[in-house]
Structures are given as structure tokens and as C-alpha cells.
Amino acid sequence: MINIFVHLMDDYGLFHRSPMLKALANNLKGKAIVICINPIKALRIRELFSKKSISDKLKMKTIVENNLIVVNPTTNLHHFIFKLPIIGNIFYRQIIKKALIRSFPDKSIFANRSICWLYRPEQIYAAGIFNSGKVIYECYDEYNYDPKTGKYLKRAADYDSKLLQIAKIVFVTSNELYNARKGRHMKVFEMRNGVDYALFGADIKKNTSNLLRGIPKPIIAYPGNLSDFVDLDLIEKTASHYKDSSIVLFGRVSGDTKIDGLLSRNKNIYYLGHKPQHEMAQISKEFDVVIMPFKKNIYLEASNPLIMWEQLAARNIIVSTLFSESIKKYEDIMFIAGNDNEFIDCIARALMPNKERREKGVAIAKKNAWNNITKEYVYYLQKEGLVC
Numbered sequence: 001m002i003n004i005f006v007h008l009m010d011d012y013g014l015f016h017r018s019p020m021l022k023a024l025a026n027n028l029k030g031k032a033i034v035i036c037i038n039p040i041k042a043l044r045i046r047e048l049f050s051k052k053s054i055s056d057k058l059k060m061k062t063i064v065e066n067n068l069i070v071v072n073p074t075t076n077l078h079h080f081i082f083k084l085p086i087i088g089n090i091f092y093r094q095i096i097k098k099a100l101i102r103s104f105p106d107k108s109i110f111a112n113r114s115i116c117w118l119y120r121p122e123q124i125y126a127a128g129i130f131n132s133g134k135v136i137y138e139c140y141d142e143y144n145y146d147p148k149t150g151k152y153l154k155r156a157a158d159y160d161s162k163l164l165q166i167a168k169i170v171f172v173t174s175n176e177l178y179n180a181r182k183g184r185h186m187k188v189f190e191m192r193n194g195v196d197y198a199l200f201g202a203d204i205k206k207n208t209s210n211l212l213r214g215i216p217k218p219i220i221a222y223p224g225n226l227s228d229f230v231d232l233d234l235i236e237k238t239a240s241h242y243k244d245s246s247i248v249l250f251g252r253v254s255g256d257t258k259i260d261g262l263l264s265r266n267k268n269i270y271y272l273g274h275k276p277q278h279e280m281a282q283i284s285k286e287f288d289v290v291i292m293p294f295k296k297n298i299y300l301e302a303s304n305p306l307i308m309w310e311q312l313a314a315r316n317i318i319v320s321t322l323f324s325e326s327i328k329k330y331e332d333i334m335f336i337a338g339n340d341n342e343f344i345d346c347i348a349r350a351l352m353p354n355k356e357r358r359e360k361g362v363a364i365a366k367k368n369a370w371n372n373i374t375k376e377y378v379y380y381l382q383k384e385g386l387v388c
Helices: 018-027 051-057 079-083 085-103 121-126 154-166 175-181 232-241 260-265 277-286 306-313 325-330 340-350 355-367 370-383
Strands: 002-007 032-037 061-065 068-071 113-118 134-139 167-172 188-190 219-222 246-249 269-271 289-292 318-321 335-337
Touching (some): 002 121, 018 061, 068 085, 167 370, 232 260, 277 306, 306 355
Parallel strands (some): 167 188
């Protein structure tokens, strides 16, 4: 048995790769224990003196499956301390060690061999905790460039190079990421992104979601996070052109993105916030068209959006900008626009009956179910002798 310590970029319940990790654990039963480590939560003063809050916060671990465990490290240090490169890294390692010891008081688990699974270059300092010296680097975005401007980030690139030097295996989620790293590491494997097909592909009856009641049809939806790489101007143009349609936005607002003005100027744009996966799978059945209004820069050129696979599984027609050349290979199942005017026109075509596109989309999404894809991960882990 081996431990795989996965250092998450967000809480397990919110992290976009949680369905992948669940499927990976399922395919590693009897071979490995997947231990997901949530980002450290810095407790506020009032929480330190609140019995209820401290009790909730200090629930040290959650058992999702027999071999899938989530650890919840906490500290009373101010979150600013973790922004200091050297000091923050030292404190991070100490807090993670204490959280793991408290989560597994009998310490028997630490007798297992361990792997450290990292997602971003700046996580390199997490390598080696509890003898997890063998590192898996799963790269799902081009971190060496700013997602908003596409500007080259030297510090991130330096960390990326260091992580490539110590990683045993590198998994990437697009051909662009593969080409950027294959010459710097001998074992880079391109893995497709995927979907919880059992969830999003389930045969759910329409009109079962109370959330969209009262919102006029047709519904043109963007079910992803509202980050710097989302083209809000294009969303506003869409709303202006399709005045009799409802543009429904979901997800968390992050970065420098501001949507208050967008909502106040356009009465047919609705923002419903972040929804958990099980709820989004049900809501998705109510969409008439799904849009991916992404900007184009070198950061996005390397992306492979999860929402694409989720919405194809939900039998939805997608209209996307040409944010990446690799997206062109899906032209037979999606509408891909080279400019704003084409994007507006493609939505009109997507609102028409498209049974053949829907069926093709469902077929490729089913093939890309996480349960299938993570079997490939397990194959490479076994091939490199990391798991039995």
C-alpha cells in the first residue's frame, strides 16, 4: 500500500479536479490511499474563541471513500505569513505535518511508502513531507503566463523548471502543455480532461430545478468561473443581440473581474453564483445553449476546459470562441467562432435543432469519463513502479 499526498489548490468540495481524484482513488483500491490536503485555513480571532466554529474548523479529516481521505489543516497564523516565500514555506510544512499526525494518531499510515502529488510550480516546497520524495506533477494550466494578459511570469517559470527537475512523472492536460515540457522531462504524458459522466450524463427530467424558474427561455448559459480570461464584453454583446433570451452566469468571481456593471446594464443577464457539481448537473439539463466566451492568449491556448466535457455529457450544444487552435478538432460537435460576430451568429445556429451534434458530443464525453481516464493514470503509475 502506498500513500498519495495530494496538495489541493482549493477545498476538496470546490476543487475542480475532485471528481478526477475520486475516480483515481476508485481505480487504486487495494493499491493506494489518496490523501487530499486542503489549503490551510487561517482561523480568525472570533473563531478561536467560538466553540462551535473551532469544532467545525478542527474536524481534521473527512473520509470520502475507504481509500480517499481529505485532511483539513488549520492555523491561528495570519494568512499573510504564507505569502512570504521562505518563512511561509517553512510554516506550511510544519502545519501540514501536524495536521496529518492529528488526523492519523496511530501513525500506522506513515509506515507506507508515499508520493507527493502537486499541481502548481509554487507548491514545490511541499515535496518530501513524510518521506513523500517521489513527486507527481500534474500540470493543467500554463502557469508560466498571466491568465489575463498572457505576460510571461519569470518567477513561475523558474519554479516550473525546478519542479520538472524533481518530478518522477509529469501529467499534462493538453497538447500545448505537452510540447512545452516534453524537451525538459523524459516522462511527460498527455492526459485528456474528463467528466463525471454518471453525474452529468444521467437522464434527469427537465423542469426539475427550482433555481431557473422565473427566468425566461431560451437560456444561454456560461456555467464556469468568472475569471480574468472570460470575455465580459462578448457576454454583453450577446445579451444585447439576444434581448429575448436569458444569459445565465454561474461560478465564482475571481481576479480583477467585476460583474456589477454588467448586471445593472443588462436586465436579461442573471448571475446565480457557484453551484456544487450535483446541482450543476441537474441545472445543466435546462440550458438551451452553453457558451465558452474565452479570450485568446498564450495561457488559454494551453487550456482544456472541464466545463466543455461536462456540458457535452449533459447533451448541450456549445458555442465557443477560438481560444485555442486545438479546439478546432471538435468542430463537428461544437460551434467555434473566430470573432465576435461569428460568435453571435453561431448562437442562432446552436438554438436550432442539433440532434446529431448532441449525440456526437455525448459519445465523446462518455469516452472521456473520469473513470476511464484515470485508468490511464494508474497504468503510468504502475509502469514507473510507483504503485503495484
